[in-house]
Amino acid sequence: xxxxxxxxxxxxxxxxxxxxxxxxxxxxxxxxxxxxxxxxxxxxxxxxxxxxxxxxxxxxxxxxxxxxxxxxxxxxxxxxxxxxxxxxxxxxxxxxxxxxxxxxxxxxxxxxxxxxxxxxxxxxxxxxxxxxxxxxxxxxxxxxxxxxxxxxxxxxxxxxxxxxxxxxxxxxxxxxxxxxxxxxxxxxxxxxxxxxxxxxxxxxxxxxxxxxxxxxxxxxxxxxxxxxxxxxxxxxxxxxxxxxxxxxxxxxxxxxxxxxxxxxxxxxxxxxxxxxxxxxxxxxxxxxxxxxxxxxxxxxxxxxxxxxxxxxxxxxxxxxxxxxxxxxxxxxxxxxxxxxxxxxxxxxxxxxxxxxxxxxxxxxxxxxxxxxxxxxxxxxxxxxxxxxx
Amino acid sequence: xxxxxxxxxxxxxxxxxxxxxxxxxxxxxxxxxxxxxxxxxxxxxxxxxxxxxxxxxxxxxxxxxxxxxxxxxxxxxxxxxxxxxxxxxxxxxxx
Numbered sequence: 001x002x003x004x005x006x007x008x009x010x011x012x013x014x015x016x017x018x019x020x021x022x023x024x025x026x027x028x029x030x031x032x033x034x035x036x037x038x039x040x041x042x043x044x045x046x047x048x049x050x051x052x053x054x055x056x057x058x059x060x061x062x063x064x065x066x067x068x069x070x071x072x073x074x075x076x077x078x079x080x081x082x083x084x085x086x087x088x089x090x091x092x093x094x095x096x097x098x099x100x101x102x103x104x105x106x107x108x109x110x111x112x113x114x115x116x117x118x119x120x121x122x123x124x125x126x127x128x129x130x131x132x133x134x135x136x137x138x139x140x141x142x143x144x145x146x147x148x149x150x151x152x153x154x155x156x157x158x159x160x161x162x163x164x165x166x167x168x169x170x171x172x173x174x175x176x177x178x179x180x181x182x183x184x185x186x187x188x189x190x191x192x193x194x195x196x197x198x199x200x201x202x203x204x205x206x207x208x209x210x211x212x213x214x215x216x217x218x219x220x221x222x223x224x225x226x227x228x229x230x231x232x233x234x235x236x237x238x239x240x241x242x243x244x245x246x247x248x249x250x251x252x253x254x255x256x257x258x259x260x261x262x263x264x265x266x267x268x269x270x271x272x273x274x275x276x277x278x279x280x281x282x283x284x285x286x287x288x289x290x291x292x293x294x295x296x297x298x299x300x301x302x303x304x305x306x307x308x309x310x311x312x313x314x315x316x317x318x319x320x321x322x323x324x325x326x327x328x329x330x331x332x333x334x335x336x337x338x339x340x341x342x343x344x345x346x347x348x349x350x351x352x353x354x355x356x357x358x359x360x361x362x363x364x365x366x367x368x369x370x371x372x373x374x375x376x377x378x379x380x381x382x383x384x385x386x387x388x389x
Numbered sequence: 390x391x392x393x394x395x396x397x398x399x400x401x402x403x404x405x406x407x408x409x410x411x412x413x414x415x416x417x418x419x420x421x422x423x424x425x426x427x428x429x430x431x432x433x434x435x436x437x438x439x440x441x442x443x444x445x446x447x448x449x450x451x452x453x454x455x456x457x458x459x460x461x462x463x464x465x466x467x468x469x470x471x472x473x474x475x476x477x478x479x480x481x482x483x484x
Contacts, residue, residue: 160403160435163452164393193478194456220478230478243403243435245449245469246476249456307435327434344405346390346417 004176004358009365010141011148011300012081015104019148020078021300021365022318023139024049025132027125028075030087030096031056037112038086040122041129048129049080049315051380055388057088063386068096070270070382073296075100075107077316081136082106084129086121089113106132141367147181147276149365152294152302152317153257154187156287158235159242159307163253165324165343165350166305172354173303173361174259174278181276185267185299186258187283187290190219190234194248195255199280203263211266215282234285242308242325257305269383270296287312288381291319296382301365303357311335313372315380320360320370335371337364392426394418394440396453401437401469403451408432416440429466437469449474 011019026049029038035052042050051074059067075083075096083100085107087093093109101107108128115121153170155162174184186192192199196216203209223230235244244250264277270293273279283293291302291314302319304310309332313319323329324340338360342348348356364370372378391414392402402416410430416423428438437451443463448455457474467473 160437161405164395164403164405194454198454240471243433243437243470245437245471245474246457247478248454248476249451252452252454252456325435344390344393346420349420 004355006362007146007180008143009146009149009362010367011144011365012078012139013142013144014078018078018103018298019144019300020080021367022079023081023136024079024316025082025084025129025136026051026075026080026316027084027086027129028071028096029053029056030071030085030092033057033088034086034112037118037121037125040118041084041086041125044122044126045129045133047133051315053380054382055384057092058388059384060389061386063384063388066269066385067382069268070292070296071096072099073270073272073298074292074316074380076103077295077298077300079300079316080105081139082132083108084125084132085109086125087111106135108132145180146177149177149301150183150185150273150297150299151177151361152185152187152291152299154287154290154294154302154304154319155191155254155257155306156304156310156312157242157306157308158239158244158250158254159325160244160253161323161325161344162305162307163249163256165340165353166307166322167253167257169324169340169343169350169353169357170257170303170305170322171259172350173358174257175261176358178259178261178276178278183273183276183279184258184261185273185279185281185294185297186255187281187294188254188285189215189280189282190230190285191247191254192216192251192280193219194246194251199255199263202261204265208263208265212263212280215266215280238308267297269293272297284383288314288379289383291317292380292382301361303361306332306336309335311372311377312379313370313377315378318364318370319372320364321372322357334375335377337370390417392416392438394423395451398450398453400439400441400443400450402426402440403437404432404434407434408438427466429464430468432468439463439465439467439469441465
């Protein structure tokens with residue numbers, strides 16, 4: 001297996017030692033009733049990133065813990081230089097901002113109840129964010145080690161070319177990141193059903209092996225609990241049109257995007273890994289919820305394979321879209337960053353394709369923009385565990 | 390390159406170009422030509438065809454692993470997809 005170089009990129013060093021590949025100022029809604037105010041602020045300051053939420057109020061237990069962990073995690077992501085937390089009232093705003101501030105980055109709060117209505121809050125927020133942007137713009141990139149990268153590997157609009165070429169090639173790059181001391185996270189656990197025995201065999205220890213079986217078997221248990229055939233939900237119609245016949249086939253082709261390294265642990269949704277290495281995160285399969293969980297864990301960059309085409313990215317986590325399907329390369333060109341079609345024509349080896357992808361990942365980490373960012377195909381969607389009360 | 394087989398245990402190959410009914414397709418595994426198979430109908434890019442005869446109830450094997458069960462008898466070169474394969478996982482309908 002080739003050893004790719006270089007092993008550095010140009011990133012933004014944050015106070016807590018983490019490295020960002022972007023330098024955004026984010027306006028984060030603590031709850032869904034504040035999303036319109038967040039959008040208003042970002043209309044007045046278009047270079048700020050709006051991060052809207054689902055729920056955030058009236059949740060309790062594990063469901064609440066997960067939402068709070070997600071909001072805080074997003075705020076702490078090193079791609080954000082500074083954060084404005086907007087809420088209805090100060091208790092929620094203060095709790096979230098306090099946790100984000102532990103990362104050392106500038107965090108401010110404003111609330112609709114304290115400012116006196118949505119218009120006053122939009123004005124106050126705009127003034128704060130404008131100054132944050134000016135301050136953040138003075139930071140420059142510096143040379144950073146590949147070991148500071150946390151890579152998210154994702155797939156969407158999967159077809160069989162994903163499993164034949166795009167995913168195994170991504171897996172080769174994932175191995176490089178782990179070898180260099182970085183972190184890689186694979187998620188979408190319903191799409192590991194049928195491949196769990198292969199992953200479990202690579203678990204760090206018996207405890208992790210059990211967690212792998214449990215988290216994947218829970219998908220089947222949930223289907224049984226609801227009395228439905230999962231085939232209605234996964235594979236989806238575009239997978240089937242693309243040639244994927246069963247969930248097992250999708251999973252076996254999908255899991256290879258994580259590479260071949262030891263699986264260190266199974267993370268809860270939006271939970272950050274501690275040690276370097278490869279992890280599985282428990283997220284739903286659809287991209288918005290999955291990417292949101294990965295961004296909240298601290299992933300700075302995502303490589304997102306597609307077969308028949310998927311245009312979505314995430315505001316905090318730049319997604320490099322790749323495909324090996326020659327029809328998609330032309331038909332879906334506006335939303336594809338890198339083509340691997342040569343591999344399926346026998347014009348390029350998998351190792352050569354992986355070297356090109358690795359090179360592009362470092363370029364994106366150093367500032368090269370991806371299509372999803374440029375075309376504003378960005379959506380945040382925090383997954384819920386239980387209904388709000 | 391016309392079709393790929395991922396593992397020596399596989400009984401299906403995946404088309405990497407659109408294939409025409411009756412075409413004799415060269416199947417590649419790990420850059421080596423394995424053997425030619427005549428496809429029994431049009432097979433679109435990304436779709437699968439059988440490398441051997443597969444009886445009803447027998448496993449479909451891809452990546453060296455079982456990806457489903459044949460729901461009817463499949464002949465060599467036949468199109469293999471949701472019309473003649475059933476998944477075994479996530480079957481809450483069978484609980």
